[in-house]
Amino acid sequence: MSVVSLTLVHAKYSLIETSRIPIAIIGSVVFPALALLFFVVPQRSVADNPQFATQAIISMSVFAVMVGSLFSFGLGIAENREKPWEPYLRTLPAPGIARVLAHIFSTGLMSIVSLLPIILIGALLTSAEVAPVRVLIGLGAIAVASLPFMLLGMAIGYALPMKAAIAVIQVTFFALAFGGGLFLPPQLFPDWLNAISQFLPSRQARDFVIWAVQGGDLQPLTWLGLVGWTIVLLALVLLLFRRDEGRRYR
Amino acid sequence: MTTLASLDRVTRTFGSVTAVDDVSLDITEGEMLGLLGPNGAGKTTVISLLQGRRRPTTGTVTLFGGSPADVASRRYLGSTPQETALPDTLRVGEVIDFVGAHFAERRATAGLAEEFGVAEFLKRQVGSLSGGQKRRLSVALAFVGNPRLVLLDEPTTGLDVDARHALWAVLRRQHELGTTVVVTSHYLEEIEALAQRVVVMAGGRVVADDSLTGILGRAGQRIVRLRSDEPDRVAALPGVTRREADSYVVHDSDAFLIELVRSGIGFHDLTVRGASLEEAFLSLTESAALEGAR
Numbered sequence: 001m002s003v004v005s006l007t008l009v010h011a012k013y014s015l016i017e018t019s020r021i022p023i024a025i026i027g028s029v030v031f032p033a034l035a036l037l038f039f040v041v042p043q044r045s046v047a048d049n050p051q052f053a054t055q056a057i058i059s060m061s062v063f064a065v066m067v068g069s070l071f072s073f074g075l076g077i078a079e080n081r082e083k084p085w086e087p088y089l090r091t092l093p094a095p096g097i098a099r100v101l102a103h104i105f106s107t108g109l110m111s112i113v114s115l116l117p118i119i120l121i122g123a124l125l126t127s128a129e130v131a132p133v134r135v136l137i138g139l140g141a142i143a144v145a146s147l148p149f150m151l152l153g154m155a156i157g158y159a160l161p162m163k164a165a166i167a168v169i170q171v172t173f174f175a176l177a178f179g180g181g182l183f184l185p186p187q188l189f190p191d192w193l194n195a196i197s198q199f200l201p202s203r204q205a206r207d208f209v210i211w212a213v214q215g216g217d218l219q220p221l222t223w224l225g226l227v228g229w230t231i232v233l234l235a236l237v238l239l240l241f242r243r244d245e246g247r248r249y250r
Numbered sequence: 251m252t253t254l255a256s257l258d259r260v261t262r263t264f265g266s267v268t269a270v271d272d273v274s275l276d277i278t279e280g281e282m283l284g285l286l287g288p289n290g291a292g293k294t295t296v297i298s299l300l301q302g303r304r305r306p307t308t309g310t311v312t313l314f315g316g317s318p319a320d321v322a323s324r325r326y327l328g329s330t331p332q333e334t335a336l337p338d339t340l341r342v343g344e345v346i347d348f349v350g351a352h353f354a355e356r357r358a359t360a361g362l363a364e365e366f367g368v369a370e371f372l373k374r375q376v377g378s379l380s381g382g383q384k385r386r387l388s389v390a391l392a393f394v395g396n397p398r399l400v401l402l403d404e405p406t407t408g409l410d411v412d413a414r415h416a417l418w419a420v421l422r423r424q425h426e427l428g429t430t431v432v433v434t435s436h437y438l439e440e441i442e443a444l445a446q447r448v449v450v451m452a453g454g455r456v457v458a459d460d461s462l463t464g465i466l467g468r469a470g471q472r473i474v475r476l477r478s479d480e481p482d483r484v485a486a487l488p489g490v491t492r493r494e495a496d497s498y499v500v501h502d503s504d505a506f507l508i509e510l511v512r513s514g515i516g517f518h519d520l521t522v523r524g525a526s527l528e529e530a531f532l533s534l535t536e537s538a539a540l541e542g543a544r
Binding site (some may be wrong): 001013 | 298301302303304305319321322324325327329330331332334335336337339340344348349351352353354375
């Protein structure tokens with residue numbers, strides 16, 4: 001059986017499982033929409049400026065995808081490793097890369113769904129202006145830019161037991177969100193923070209999507225960084241997957 | 251005879267616990283091998299090593315000529331999840347199709363479900379099945395890929411007598427059709443019903459590896475319990491392999507009683523019973539230790 005067909009099989013049944021309990025994805029759909037409503041919409045200086053509003057919505061979208069990726073991948077995998085179905089799946093002839101890609105497709109699709117309320121709120125309640133085709137390009141860019149977060153979530157999920165994973169994910173997403181300029185725009189950062197920020201995948205994802213939607217210059221560090229994070233984290237996930245033997249007790 | 255899988259001087263430790271201790275074992279094509287032992291003997295660890303789920307601490311595990319950790323080695327391997335492992339929200343038919351999608355020559359869902367007695371539940375979500383129904387589905391999953399080697403870890407746990415006998419019949423039929431089967435159990439009865447060759451494990455070691463008749467002969471001991479003023483003389487009688495307080499382990503209780511009466515040793519409160527599997531294991535372990543010391 002080819003990697004592609006096994007990837008699709010695992011993604012399909014993962015989506016079926018999710019669709020049977022649809023309320024489970026409410027967190028990743030509602031949380032970023034609420035953040036946009038509370039933090040961006042009331043600040044009229046941002047919301048009434050088309051350029052700032054668009055960037056704020058993009059930041060929130062990257063935030064939504066990042067939170068969704070870290071939590072659903074990290075917690076989902078850590079939880080599954082503590083259940084006996086995952087060890088059984090490992091006895092089937094499916095390579096690690098098929099399992100990893102299936103996770104990315106199925107859970108990644110859910111993160112894209114969580115962007116719809118953000119785009120809707122942004123279009124209705126702020127003065128953000130983007131051509132529809134640019135929105136589609138932006139969604140494509142977000143899908144690409146979210147790869148490091150999905151892989152980071154998976155690495156945490158395979159490396160840690162569930163309770164430890166929750167704590168690590170909370171710290172990680174907060175640091176990445178602030179450090180990457182997703183809450184406060186990087187224009188307000190002091191120089192030293194801005195310098196560090198440019199190496200974070202969250203900042204790179206934000207700048208990459210802004211470039212895709214609004215045009216302008218793309219710093220080499222931005223796309224090189226995204227490619228680099230993706231390669232390093234993919235290698236780490238595959239290593240951790242191979243090494244994993246389920247939950248270990250001492 | 252082709253060797254499908256083997257363990258070569260395999261040891262696996264978990265922290266300070268040695269679950270499998272220097273085990274060597276060959277699984278030959280066409281056999282029905284029973285892996286018998288009490289809880290904690292290392293049976294499940296042996297299975298998980300063969301499945302590639304765990305790696306040996308030392309030694310080599312081979313599956314179809316390769317490492318079980320490689321995907322290609324597992325193409326002709328069938329295994330069973332614990333019945334609590336099945337994903338509750340998927341339907342029975344979906345679980346069979348999901349697992350079947352991993353194999354090149356998979357069996358049709360309907361025929362497999364019919365054979366293992368889950369045909370009427372195909373449209374139901376797994377979470378709505380009873381424990382016994384889940385168990386049958388779990389065992390069916392091991393056969394969906396037309397495997398050459400099937401590893402069954404305590405396949406009939408939680409089944410009532412009828413369901414257990416029905417499942418044994420299915421397993422024997424699959425074996426007659428050419429599938430090599432390894433089945434673990436802590437029930438001697440189950441191993442008797444299924445296995446031709448029996449490997450007994452205790453404390454992580456293989457303490458016996460023999461045909462079913464050979465094992466039954468060695469395990470078929472009697473416990474004679476009696477009170478006597480001269481217990482040391484009783485223990486010294488021919489045929490006594492072990493003594494524990496007022497209990498004497500013997501192979502042939504009839505011959506022992508004749509010797510006891512002939513010896514003229516006074517005794518009272520006599521009872522004779524068959525050795526439990528635990529006691530049989532214990533004597534096998536002790537004789538293994540004795541042979542090791544020689």
